Amino acid sequence: MLGEAAMDIQTGRMLTMHAAWKLEQGDFARKEISIAKVRVADTLHKAIDTAIQLCGIGLFKDTLLEWMYRYARQARLVDGASEVHKMVLSRMVMKEGADFWRWGAE
DSSP states (O other): OHHHHHHHHHHHHHHHHHHHHHHHTTOOOHHHHHHHHHHHHHHHHHHHHHHHHHHTOOOOTTSHHHHHHHHHHHHTTTTSOHHHHHHHHHHHHHHHTOOGGGTTOO
């Protein structure tokens, strides 16, 4: 469980750094930003949910975990809901023709 969380966090870092690099190169990086946004928001939500489960205190008002949970939930909506980003990504992938069957065949 801990190893999986560490991999998710590192993946989020790398995706964010890649999107930042693309922006630095003058690219729009819409696809990379969407991928990073969805992955990082999901990882944050998963980590807080696990912390609440392990602590067993639930969501009592005015606790640190309650504040973190609200923040994590909000992160899924910032810059558009994750579902919207996933729809945009699927359209971009279909437009690029980068589906599974054509991958690498040019």
